[in-house]
Amino acid sequence: MLIRLIKLIFFLAIVGFIGLTGFAFFGDMAPRTAPQSSTVTLNGG
Template identity: 50%
Template sequence: MGRLLKLVLFLAVVGFLGLVAYAYLGDMRPTQSEVTRPVSLNVD
């Protein structure tokens, strides 16, 4: 039972470290594009 608990704890730590590494090193920039649309103003 102790081995199983150690294995689960080890996998949780490795998973957390992997998630942190991906957050810092992963390419998570949004794609940017220019949008131009005509605007009609109904001012009386």
């Protein structure tokens, strides 16, 4: 049972390392933003 737990921890460590490496390469994929403005007219009734 202990060997199975050690294998699980080892597997999770490897998967976590792969995920961290992938995030380091592809983590900054946010869209580019540009300022936008629009005119709003209000009825001052």
